Amino acid sequence: MTKQARILVTIGLMLGMALTALDTTIVGTAMPSIVSKLGGVTLYAWVISVYLLTSTTTVPIYGKLADLYGRKLLLLIGTALFLIGSIACGMSQNMVQLILARALQGLGAGAVQPLVLTIIGDLFSLEERARVQGLFSGVWGLSSIVGPALGGLIVDNLSWSWVFFINIPFGLISALLLIFALKENVTRQKHSLDYLGAATLTGSAVALLFAIQQGGTTWAWDSLPSISLFVVAALLLALFIWTELRASEPILPLSLFKNRFVALGSIGGVVLGTVMFGLSSYLPLYVQGVKGGSATDAGLFLTPQLISWPIAAVLSGRLAIRVGYRFTAILGGILVVAGSFCVAFFNAQTPTLWAVFPMIAIGAGLGLISNVNILSVQNSVPWNLRGVATASTQFFRTMGGTVAIAIMGTVLNGQMQPRFAAILARYPGLAKSLSTQDSPANLLVRPESRSLLPVQLLPQLEGALMQSLFWVYLMVAFVAVVALLIAFAYPRGRADEHAYHSEGEEEEHVEPTLASVDLG
CATH class of the missing domain: 1.20.1250.20 (MFS general substrate transporter like domains)
Structure with missing residues (x-):
């Protein structure tokens, strides 16, 4: 990969990281305006919670699939889901539609954030990575914290829909840069996917996050719904651990x-x-x-x-x-x-x-x-x-x-x-x-x-x-x-x-994935 291609890939990855990090917090300040337009104040918390649920629970799954099938494909799928979800959010006519669209957005974000950092780890040597990962860490932190202020600015000067529509041009630029500049040649092999591990990990995380998000607000902490959700989370976690110890290709080894x-x-x-x-x-x-x-x-x-x-x-x-x-x-x-x-x-x-x-x-x-x-x-x-x-x-x-x-x-x-x-x-x-x-x-x-x-x-x-x-x-x-x-x-x-110093194993996996990486 040429130096120019690596620069273009880095710009594309930075845009992807910034957009998904912003969406974690930018919606909070827009919510009063959204509720005033769409109604459904009783569903207020779900607009934020459902994004958090889907973007968090899918992270380990995307990480494993990227190790099996390559980073580029999974990142582009995640970006596409995120952008489709953004369009659906901005066009929502009621709170139920918005919540479903935010869930789709989160499914995409779950791929983008970890895979951006993973690709950086693939493309750069340790010395280069030390500088570049620092830059991306700063982008993630800056985007997450500046989100509320930006959300308020957009709502005050445009409309709440643009909190979501603003993602579209930058997301498309990010995807196009990765399509044309990131070269990946993945060797296809037969894999045994750990479906049960993915299902139990996702279910456990969803139950835990749901209990935490709703406990103390929708119902009391010591109520039957809260206790039931915590018990379900613990049981699914135990089943996940049991599954991972026996799976040939565990979703989270x-x-x-x-x-x-x-x-x-x-x-x-x-x-x-x-x-x-x-x-x-x-x-x-x-x-x-x-x-x-x-x-x-x-x-x-x-x-x-x-x-x-x-x-x-x-x-x-x-x-x-x-x-x-x-x-x-x-x-x-x-x-x-x-x-x-x-x-x-x-x-x-x-x-x-x-x-x-x-x-x-x-x-x-x-x-x-x-x-x-x-x-x-x-x-x-x-x-x-x-x-x-x-x-x-x-x-x-x-x-x-x-x-x-x-x-x-x-x-x-x-x-x-x-x-x-x-x-x-x-x-x-x-x-x-x-x-x-x-x-x-x-x-x-x-x-x-x-x-x-x-x-x-x-x-x-x-x-x-x-x-x-x-x-x-x-x-x-x-x-x-x-x-x-x-x-x-x-x-x-x-x-x-x-x-990590196992030269043979390192070469075995890097060669089929990054067709040509020029670190000079």
Whole structure:
């Protein structure tokens, strides 16, 4: 592959990564406008949840199929599904249609995100990969966090449909670049697909995510539906493990996790998802509910993290090559821990300027850790396992973030309820109106309703919300400590000392897949 072709492929892959990462978060700020047009407010959460369900549960399946049939075909299929789903979303006439279209969109996204990183692992040498994967890690982090602000901008200036239609031109450009520039010559062989493993893994993940998404909202955590879903998830997981131990070509080979780097990358994915999604979900509540800022202010508050993440991700690869995974991950862990504990002690009087430094530290730390996870996994396995190994880190990252957000939401609600109740007991008139209209937290995040609150009541409600958020941010900080501990589990030594070295096996799989790769 020529240098020019590799540049075109890289651009195409970056566009694909950016689009699917954006769609994870961009819809949130558009939902009020969507509901006002389509109705169906009771189905509100499903528009976001169904995308998360389908895009997460299919990741390991696509990773395995890409190892068997080649990356390009599966990536183009995923891109096509994503674009068809985007068109269907924008043309939806009611909430049921939108939910079905989002499910189709998620089926495509489940292929795009892990296979983009896998192809990068195929095309570039370790030294080149260290730089390029850092760039892609930064694109993923930047796109995921900037999504809410972009969604609001599109809705304010165009219409909610363009939140989905904007994907079309960029997705087509991405697909065309890959069709013409990425050359892949796959040797067709007969395979025994692990259908039962795919079905049980998907079923277990769907049951778990469904229980988490609906628990505490649609029904109580200790209700029969919640308990039943958790039991089903556990039973299907047990059946999946039993199946994988006996399958000739398992969809997710459990032997992979005997590899230290795959195990650390998967655990690290859970931690990374928890910190990233936890802060991006609950820091805007601090900015708007405690400090009285707008949605735009909340987006600006996260900007330092948006800037430091991609810069650190690019530098991470160079550090890993020169001084090893261990030092790079430890440095990232220290930055995330320091920044997260600072966030835990934010209050209404914290100057915005002071908040910049913790956000820079957290973004830089996450950028360093995320790239170490990807590089170490891809560098330690043969070609025929690289797709499923990369997919496992993405799968655990999203699952970890989803579970963490649900747990944090439960903690936040548990903290807010008694604090707000004690305050409102002193204002019986307001408490009576709130019982039929709105909650104190919702009042605090809307500028028009904040201005109507009594002067003596507002700081009390802000203080109660801040005290409640403290416990959420403290959870994030302790998870960051886990990230630091995981970093110490990486072996010492340079990255190339821990590379997969079975020359015969490597050549056997690389040659039929990448017809001609010129790394010069």
